[in-house]
Amino acid sequence: MQMSGHVFLGRNRNFQIRCRIEKEEQEDWAIQTIDLRVDYGETNAVRGLNLQVPRGEVYGLVGPNGAGKTSTFKILATLMEPTYGEVRLCGIDALLYPLEVRHRIAYMPDLAPLPSDLKCGEFLEMFAAAYGLRGKEKRARIDECLEATQMTGKRSAFCKTLSRGMTQRLVLAKSLLHNPELMILDEPASGMDPVARADLRRALRAIADAGRTVIVSSHILSELADMCTSVGLMKKGQLIASGSVSDVVSQMSRPQRRISVRLVNEVEITRQLLCNADHVSDVKTDASAKTIRFDFDGTEEAQSGLISDLISGGSKLRSFEEQQSTIEDIFIEMSGPNKMSDE
DSSP states (O other): OHHHHHHHHHHHHHHHHHHHHHHHHHHTEEEEEEEEEEEETTEEEEEEEEEEEETTOEEEEEOOTTSSHHHHHHHHTTSSOOSEEEEEETTEETTTOHHHHHTTEEEEOTTOOOOTTSBHHHHHHHHHHHTTOOHHHHHHHHHHHHHHTTOGGGTTSBGGGOOHHHHHHHHHHHHHTTOOSEEEEESTTTTOOHHHHHHHHHHHHHHHHTTOEEEEEOSOHHHHHHHOSEEEEEETTEEEEEESHHHHHHHHSOSSEEEEEEESSOHHHHHHHHHTSTTEEEEEEETTTTEEEEEEOSOHHHHHHHHHHHHHTTOOEEEEEEEOOOHHHHHHHHHOOOSSEEO
8 A cells, every 4th residue: 555655646746847847837828728719600710720829929821812811810819719729829738717817918909999088197007007007006017108109299199180000009019008918919010101111110129038928910011020039920720830030931832943034025925935944834925024934953054955945946035034933922922823924
């Protein structure tokens, strides 16, 4: 009996150690979803989403309309429950303890409504009071959030007078009031001019540098690439790539090299030569711009030979350039065909 007790205590201690390790690993992630699924009737919006975002990241979620981004954000914001799956935010089970999670997160929807009869300062005071801020602490925190979003001069302006970009800034200031650990921002740069977007980019990086985490969706892809430390690509409810921008571009790029040719003369001669050439595929033309793009899977020597064949065949080349894929190129390919015609 004594030996059995020792065995039991040993197993229990090992179980406790394993649980503590698992808890520490979970707390390293600001966001964890496991096999997340969202159905609307027979429509499957999110399918088996396994997303992990470390603390201190600015993570961009990219995808065409209908990819499942908004449904994912509503789940993360605890505004709806998934059909299936698990969600942990800041180390907490968001499905079991949504109220505890809400104290640690901020959600900024696209085009959030503002009360037309309140001034910007009054709007922030209302939310600061709801977060339990009082007196000097409340005033100081409102000042900090207005300064962080470049809205100090708009304190006395009525909300109804704000432009769309200014509205986004004010909602972001509101979202910062309670120092959230995790910020969930849906299209925060919508309606902002380039200067305002640069300010937003700096503000989000400062938030991440302070140890907090931001997950953001946007269709302004060049801004997203500059703003985020890592990105994820969603399509038809699934996460198809995730990592740094360069890693995602590498994962999603075509295995063939993409070549762009600009011509002096008309494209037809060159198009025919390319369609009959070895190692060439997916020839696309833009006759008005006198441009042809195609995939090439040959060696450098074969590429040099192709250039010689084009010139000897009557092509008058202005340029022959290998294109590097960008996050925007990948997004366009995910969203549908581009303007160039298949020939």
